[in-house]
Each structure stands twice: as structure tokens, then as C-alpha cells.
Amino acid sequence: MLDEQELTRIDRWWRAANYLSVGQIYLMGNPLLREPLVAEHVKPRLLGHWGTTPGLNFIYAHMNRAIVARDLDALFITGPGHGGPGLVAASYLEGTYTETYPSIGQDLDGLTKLFTQFSFPGGIPSHVAPETPGSIHEGGELGYALSHAYGAAFDNPDLVVCAVVGDGEAETGPLATSWHGTKFVDPRRDGAVLPVLHLNGFKIANPTVLARIGDEELAALMRGYGHQPYVVAGSDPAEMHHAFAEALDAALDEIRDIQAEARSASGPVARRPWPMIVLRSPKGWTGPKEVDGKPIEGYWRSHQVPFADARGDDSHRAVLGTWLRSYRPEELFDESGAPYDDIRDLHPAGAKRMSASPHANGGTILQDLELPDFRAYAVDVVPGTGAVESTRVLGGWLRDVMRANMTNFRMFSPDENSSNRLQDVMEVTDRAWNARIVADGFWADDHLAPEGRIMEILSEHTCEGWLEGYLLTGRHGLFSCYEAFIHIIDSMFNQHAKWLKTTRHIDWRAPIASLNILLTSHVWRQDHNGFSHQDPGFIDHVVNKKADVVRVYLPPDANTLLSVADHCLRSRNYVNVIVAGKQPALQYLSMDDAVVHATKGIGIWDWASSDEGAAPDVVMACAGDIPTQETLAAVSILREQVPSLRIRVVNVVDLMRLQPETEHPHGLSDHDFDALFTTDTPVIFAYHGYPWLIHRLTYRRTNHANFHVRGYKEEGTTTTPFDMCVLNQLDRFDLALDVLERVPGLASRTGHVHEMLKNKLIEHRAYVRRHGEDMPEVRSWTWSPVDGPQVRTDSPENDAPEG
Structure with missing residues (x-):
């Protein structure tokens, strides 16, 4: 009383x-x-x-x-x-x-x-x-x-x-x-x-x-x-x-x-x-x-x-x-x-007042993470070869991030941490669990403990809410999720992004650690789960927010993913969305090259291009691991079948680089954009998500009328990995066909190449429906380096196709 x-x-x-x-x-x-x-x-x-x-x-x-x-x-x-x-x-x-x-x-x-x-x-x-x-x-x-x-x-x-x-x-x-x-x-x-x-x-x-x-x-x-x-x-x-x-x-x-x-x-x-x-x-x-x-x-x-x-x-x-x-x-x-x-x-005095609690202004008590040098986790790379699970490589680095930050870093996931290949973290911590644990016998639980720092509950809402509360009170974290189901937290992301946008203009609010979201099990490798699991649209939702708050990264391989993840965990007051595959995939960049590429956010891949010293006939652009693979495979076909065609390969890691610098802090100037994409050359752009987003980001650019974007267009089912690309015309054959049809004067000179590509699509369809897997030439494809760039001085109209 x-x-x-x-x-x-x-x-x-x-x-x-x-x-x-x-x-x-x-x-x-x-x-x-x-x-x-x-x-x-x-x-x-x-x-x-x-x-x-x-x-x-x-x-x-x-x-x-x-x-x-x-x-x-x-x-x-x-x-x-x-x-x-x-x-x-x-x-x-x-x-x-x-x-x-x-x-x-x-x-x-x-x-x-x-x-x-x-x-x-x-x-x-x-x-x-x-x-x-x-x-x-x-x-x-x-x-x-x-x-x-x-x-x-x-x-x-x-x-x-x-x-x-x-x-x-x-x-x-x-x-x-x-x-x-x-x-x-x-x-x-x-x-x-x-x-x-x-x-x-x-x-x-x-x-x-x-x-x-x-x-x-x-x-x-x-x-x-x-x-x-x-x-x-x-x-x-x-x-x-x-x-x-x-x-x-x-x-x-x-x-x-x-x-x-x-x-x-x-x-x-x-x-x-x-x-x-x-x-x-x-x-x-x-x-x-x-x-x-x-x-x-x-x-x-x-x-x-x-x-x-x-x-x-x-x-x-x-x-x-x-x-x-x-x-x-x-x-x-x-x-x-x-x-x-x-x-x-x-009321209590000073910081004991609930309205003055430092926990309610978490940036004031935020401590930097101790991050191991991500370069030490590099994958040895011969460009366009290998079979590496990029997120598994990331998991090795995150294990040591966790080891060094056992009081202010946690990982959150809706029962998908191991599915997303991040299980190495369990070498240093367990899944948090304070309900009944079966400790012994055949049915013993796997890595459950009250003191665990991997937060898994099959509720994207709860994972996101826990992480937001953790960040807002001055700590750090990472949320990994299947790409299709991150939409469940669309509204929560909205509210947090609005909070960040508003607090940027409140001088007494100290910056907090960024909200880092890793999307994997993505649309192009959900062939086994089918149409219900195929949706890359969260990126579009994110890009709706204020440019000074959101960042979207599509690292094409493991080394680039490591560089991007290190950057994101160091950042403040952003929502960083990283899209990366967990299945075995080709690798492209050494660690030194990956750091440079991730830092620039966009760049020409000289080793895959054939336009050095001359203007390109076509720019082949790509963003995302599978679009990158299919683009390089298309380039390989074209360089073999139309060797004098000058091709420039541009890879995009930081999606916001496509916007003008007047619209986003990461945006390229018109001069830099034109230097990459030219002012009048056809651009075939293979993109991870819905293709109209690329048009939206580039519509002010000089060469936008020449942009042709391939991406996900709501065609999906339970099928093979490559068939997912074919269904959405993101595959190597369709990309190569696009080049033949859009480079001026090339179509009439390459009729037999056109026929070969069309035949390959028919052959693919028959093969997967008979064998239940992709053709061997697709499954085993790797990049075959060409000895030096092949520079041509004549025009495509005079090209005589070979073979």
C-alpha cells in the first residue's frame, strides 16, 4: 500500500x-x-x-x-x-x-x-x-x-x-x-x-x-x-x-x-x-x-x-x-x-529518467565492432571458375566477428541460419533457447543454449523487431532471410527507415548501427521450392525510401560479399540490403580486385570484355550472381561465334550507383555513367530482380533509350536452376539473341548463330523435361579465357559470322 x-x-x-x-x-x-x-x-x-x-x-x-x-x-x-x-x-x-x-x-x-x-x-x-x-x-x-x-x-x-x-x-x-x-x-x-x-x-x-x-x-x-x-x-x-x-x-x-x-x-x-x-x-x-x-x-x-x-x-x-x-x-x-x-x-535524476535514458538514444553508447580482417578469408579465384558457396565463406568471417563481439553483436534469422550456410558461427555460440532442451540421446537438440547468440524463431516479424530493438539501444546485428519472405517485414522496414530518415535531422540523436539484411535462398535458386518462393521484389520496396537511408548491394561472388559485409557492419544509420546466393557458384574476382570493385560499386571487367582500345558495339551489364554468370556465358558464346564483336562487360555491385548523383549519394555523375555505358550503344542488362527497377533508376541517363533489361518477370515453377533463367529470358541464349537483334546491322549477318541459339533453347526444354536436370554443358560451364582482347576496326555490318 x-x-x-x-x-x-x-x-x-x-x-x-x-x-x-x-x-x-x-x-x-x-x-x-x-x-x-x-x-x-x-x-x-x-x-x-x-x-x-x-x-x-x-x-x-x-x-x-x-x-x-x-x-x-x-x-x-x-x-x-x-x-x-x-x-x-x-x-x-x-x-x-x-x-x-x-x-x-x-x-x-x-x-x-x-x-x-x-x-x-x-x-x-x-x-x-x-x-x-x-x-x-x-x-x-x-x-x-x-x-x-x-x-x-x-x-x-x-x-x-x-x-x-x-x-x-x-x-x-x-x-x-x-x-x-x-x-x-x-x-x-x-x-x-x-x-x-x-x-x-x-x-x-x-x-x-x-x-x-x-x-x-x-x-x-x-x-x-x-x-x-x-x-x-x-x-x-x-x-x-x-x-x-x-x-x-x-x-x-x-x-x-x-x-x-x-x-x-x-x-x-x-x-x-x-x-x-x-x-x-x-x-x-x-x-x-x-x-x-x-x-x-x-x-x-x-x-x-x-x-x-x-x-x-x-x-x-x-x-x-x-x-x-x-x-x-x-x-x-x-x-x-x-x-x-x-x-x-x-522522477529519478539524470540518466535514470526514462525520458533521458541513454538506451533510448543508443548511438550515444554504441561501441564499434572489433572486425577481423575480411581479406584473410579470401577465396582463391581463377575468374569464372570454381564452385563456392558465397554465404558459407561469409559464415566463416561472421564466426570470428561473433567471437570478438560476444556482448554487442547478434545474428537473427527465422530458422534459416544454417540453411543460409552461416552455420560456422555455431562454432563459437549456440542458438538462443530458454525452453526445454533435449541434451542427450539420439534425439538431442542441435546447438541450443540459454546463452546462445543466434536468435532464431520462425517469425520474420519477431526477428526484425528484436534486431531493431537491439540496434536502437546501441548494439549491432545481422538479419538473414529467404528473399521471398522478407516481404513479411515490409511495414517494419518502412517504419525503421522513416525513423532513420527523421533522426538524421535531429542533432541530439546519435547515429546507430545500420540495419543489415542479408537475402539469400534467392529467386534464381528457388527452383526446388517453386513459384511460392520466387520473389525478388523487396529491393523495389527498399528503393522507395529516402536515398540517404537505403543501400542495396548485389555482390557477384564470395570475395566481393566479404568486402561488402565488412563495409555494412561498419556503417551507421542505413538500411543495407545484401543479396547473395548460398548455392555453389562460379567466382570471379581475387580479393584485391573484389575490394576495388566493391569500393567503386560498379566497373568494367576487362578480363571478360573485348573492346579495349575501341568503342564497344554492345555493353553487357549485370547485377547479381546468377545474372553475372549468365551474362558471362552469353559473352563467351558471342566471342566464339562473332569474334570481331566488341563487347564491354559492366558489373554492378552497388545498385544505387545507377542513379544520378543528384538523386542518391552513391549515384554516378552523368560523365562517369556515360563512360561506362556510352551515349549511343545498345546495353543488354541482366538484373537480379524485376527489370523495370533498372529503367526507373536510369531513366534520366543519356543512353536510357538503348537499355534493354532482362530480369524476373513472374515466370516460375518447380524446375531446374537454368530453366528458371530460361522461363524469364535471363539465360545466356536469350541474352546472346538480344545482342544479335539489337546491335545495328548484326542480325542480318548472323542468321545461323541466331538459329543455333534458338535450337539450344529447344534442346534445353526437351532435356530438362526428360532428365530432370540441366544439360551437362550448362551444369559444367566455366569461363574460358580468351588470349587478349580482340579489337576490330571495321563495323558490325561487315562482319562475317563464323561456325
Whole structure:
């Protein structure tokens, strides 16, 4: 039970936070109602969300009491991001807001600015946005509170993350799965997540599922997830303060006991249920009971702005005045407009304030990774030969990255880490697992341990959320995923990219480690799984975002992949997408050449070209490992069949190099682009993804009209690897045909070559349908070097095809 003084102080803080929250939604003048409320004091456009806010303020007030009493290191994560005014109010009462934005002082002028800026042109958003001190996610899209909270808790042994889950949010798929974080958190070396399920009964216009089931059913659900629930329900403020304080103390005691038991044990410790709190309170608590004869408090109408015409309707404005005065602001703010001392002081000091936690501004505590020299992991290369699994080579380097960074680097994957050939990492760590482990016998589990640092759960949402929370609180990581199913986190990527874009313009937000996504098991090697697994479109989705945030890399071989991965793990404030195959594939560049090529991001491959010393007749461009292989195979055919044809091979690693420098920081100048692709030569471009993206990136270029792009065009099935290329006309025969048809004057002179290529396509189709595998000449093909470039001085029209 709270004593009377504690109860009074907490209630006064809560009333002040509620008052500030309502003021932000409605007012742009007369912030403490020291004169009659008139139309000009009310914003012309009312935006924001009230319904969840008083509950958030209530929880925040009680967390502050617990932090002071227990000297906790705590972080506050708000799933109901629509409660933005509440978190701004809390930060203002803690003094952090004024420290961050000195113009928003704790006085009448500061209050006026605080109120006016909210959801106002040139001001701040209505959600718990990057501009809000203490926040680590936008909150506009629901579902990520718990996964972000667990990501923040991993490797933070002293941190308690209070994660408020809204009952609307609790209906989302990402949130529903993220309750399973209890099976992955290690009480010995991780922090703790304290979920507070905030049930206020309604979404925008409908009741919520979890609010309409009984306590027994709800408790059974939470226990099934691995939690011990404490239920606090009611509407009377005094009773609720006492009940919530008691539940919070019990939950924190339990967390302390779980961690103490685990950290003092010499061997394995049985997993115990982690505490959580269910808070049942009215939606729009402490707001008007009804307006215009319609219910408000405890009903869905309080979700956003409970009544919207307080500026133009005298009766609504009167209701607003009555509502604001119900908090008795004269008891909360002094003559200057500052909160009274007992309110201003009801919070911990310095960085212990949840709005000032360094974990909520993770770049300030970010430490560089210790990265082994990737050059030491190089593959010996004879260009266009070999059969190397590029991601397996990467896995060897990542093993040693993990070994050197066992407290601030983790890998995340939806049950695909080994499938993606990254299993070497398990030489130094295991898969994180705190549920039952079968340790012995024939059916013993493979590399499962509570202290494991490979985070695998078959939920792309949860993996992405864990990694985002880990990055946002100052650590590093890598997410590997099958290419087709990364789309599951499209919206999560959107929100994180928007966060990065916004924080680039907030000077007090320090840069965080980049979000690194490795896409493998990609479209051109999903022949066995079929059409459902064939989709390279995530790249298109990524490229929609601001150019100063996104990067896309398509390394053609293992050495280039190593160089790219090293660069990405060193980078800050980007989303880096790397696409690389896991199947045995040809290799092209020595390590020295790979470093140069990756650094440039695009370049001519002299060893494969035949245009040295003269203008090319055709540019053969490629981006991606399989497009590169098929391009080189086409070049090999052409150099044999049309030896005097001048061919330039251009390989693209950094996709954004194709854009003009005015559109992307990595973009090439028009001069450099023309030097590679010329201003008038046909360009046959073999691309990993959907072909129209290349057109989109290059449409402003001088030679764009001569670009012909081959890529994935939604033709797929369960078939052979090469047949996937044929179905989408990305194969070597179709690429060579494109050259014959598009180089001026060449088609009429190379009719027999054209026929041979067409026959090869027919032969291929018959062979794979008879034998179930690709033709031997395709399966065993390697690059055959030509002795020196063959430079021709006559024109293609005069070419006499051979053989």
C-alpha cells in the first residue's frame, strides 16, 4: 500500500501529465486557463489521440516511483504510439524536454509553445516519434512493442524494459508472436521485460478481443506464453493507485528473484514464468463522461479527439474548459507556469529518467565492432571458375566477428541460419533457447543454449523487431532471410527507415548501427521450392525510401560479399540490403580486385570484355550472381561465334550507383555513367530482380533509350536452376539473341548463330523435361579465357559470322 504522501504525489503527477496531454491536443493559447477560454485559444485543426494517454501516464508515474525506490535502470516502450501527448508530457515534467529543446521552457511561454507545436504545422507528430526524448520507435504502426523491448533487453543485464501493449495492438500478428520472447531471454546476462497489457476496451470504433474475455481465460493465455499475470482493474483513481503500486512491486520483486537465482547458480536453472501486469482501465480515463448525449469515457469515442469542434461550438468549448479544470491546474503549476516542486521532483535524476535514458538514444553508447580482417578469408579465384558457396565463406568471417563481439553483436534469422550456410558461427555460440532442451540421446537438440547468440524463431516479424530493438539501444546485428519472405517485414522496414530518415535531422540523436539484411535462398535458386518462393521484389520496396537511408548491394561472388559485409557492419544509420546466393557458384574476382570493385560499386571487367582500345558495339551489364554468370556465358558464346564483336562487360555491385548523383549519394555523375555505358550503344542488362527497377533508376541517363533489361518477370515453377533463367529470358541464349537483334546491322549477318541459339533453347526444354536436370554443358560451364582482347576496326555490318 502507498502511504498517503506517496499517493498524493503520484496522483498530482498523473493529473499534471493528463492536463498537459489534453492541452497539447486542444490548446494554442491560455495554457493554464487564467483567462476565459475563447475560440482563439483552441487549435483550428484538432489532431491526436486521447483514449490510451491517461493509462500511459498512469503507468509512467508508477514506474518513476519504482525507479527511485529501487534505483532501477529502466526504459519505457509504448506500444500504443497514439499516446504521443502523454510521453511528451512525461518528458516535460521530468525536465528532459526543456533540456533537449531549450525554447520549450517550464513557464507560461514554454507551455504555450509545448501545446501549440503538437500536431501542428512545423511542430511535432501526434505519435511517440523520434522527436520525443525517451522513445525508440514511432509507434504509428502497432505490433512491435514487445519485440523491440526484448531486443533492448538482450545483453543489457541491469535494464528493466516496461513495455506497454495496447489491447488493439495485442490483436496484431507481430505482437501475438512476440510474447514468446520469454523463451529466448537469458536471466543471467540479459535484462528483463515487464509487459503491461493495457486493456481499455476499444480500438478506433470496436471493442478489443482481449478486453472482452474474462480474467481466467486471459490469465490462461498469458501463462501459456510464459508469464505470471497480475491483474489491476477499476476506475477509482485512489484504489487503482494502490492496486497498481502493489502489482508493480510484486512484479519487480519477482524479476529480481528470477535474475538473482539464475546469476547465482553454477549450472542450468529451470525457466520460471516472468511477471506481467494486466491493467484494465476506462478508455479516455478522467475525460468527459459524455458529450452531446453520447458516451465518451470508457467508450470508443474517446479514442482520438473526444469532441472536435471546441473552437467553433460554444458548448464544446465549455466542455473542454470543464474537463481541463477538473485536473485543478492551479494546484499543479505555480504562478510562473512551472510545475510545483513535488511534481517536478517525482522522477529519478539524470540518466535514470526514462525520458533521458541513454538506451533510448543508443548511438550515444554504441561501441564499434572489433572486425577481423575480411581479406584473410579470401577465396582463391581463377575468374569464372570454381564452385563456392558465397554465404558459407561469409559464415566463416561472421564466426570470428561473433567471437570478438560476444556482448554487442547478434545474428537473427527465422530458422534459416544454417540453411543460409552461416552455420560456422555455431562454432563459437549456440542458438538462443530458454525452453526445454533435449541434451542427450539420439534425439538431442542441435546447438541450443540459454546463452546462445543466434536468435532464431520462425517469425520474420519477431526477428526484425528484436534486431531493431537491439540496434536502437546501441548494439549491432545481422538479419538473414529467404528473399521471398522478407516481404513479411515490409511495414517494419518502412517504419525503421522513416525513423532513420527523421533522426538524421535531429542533432541530439546519435547515429546507430545500420540495419543489415542479408537475402539469400534467392529467386534464381528457388527452383526446388517453386513459384511460392520466387520473389525478388523487396529491393523495389527498399528503393522507395529516402536515398540517404537505403543501400542495396548485389555482390557477384564470395570475395566481393566479404568486402561488402565488412563495409555494412561498419556503417551507421542505413538500411543495407545484401543479396547473395548460398548455392555453389562460379567466382570471379581475387580479393584485391573484389575490394576495388566493391569500393567503386560498379566497373568494367576487362578480363571478360573485348573492346579495349575501341568503342564497344554492345555493353553487357549485370547485377547479381546468377545474372553475372549468365551474362558471362552469353559473352563467351558471342566471342566464339562473332569474334570481331566488341563487347564491354559492366558489373554492378552497388545498385544505387545507377542513379544520378543528384538523386542518391552513391549515384554516378552523368560523365562517369556515360563512360561506362556510352551515349549511343545498345546495353543488354541482366538484373537480379524485376527489370523495370533498372529503367526507373536510369531513366534520366543519356543512353536510357538503348537499355534493354532482362530480369524476373513472374515466370516460375518447380524446375531446374537454368530453366528458371530460361522461363524469364535471363539465360545466356536469350541474352546472346538480344545482342544479335539489337546491335545495328548484326542480325542480318548472323542468321545461323541466331538459329543455333534458338535450337539450344529447344534442346534445353526437351532435356530438362526428360532428365530432370540441366544439360551437362550448362551444369559444367566455366569461363574460358580468351588470349587478349580482340579489337576490330571495321563495323558490325561487315562482319562475317563464323561456325
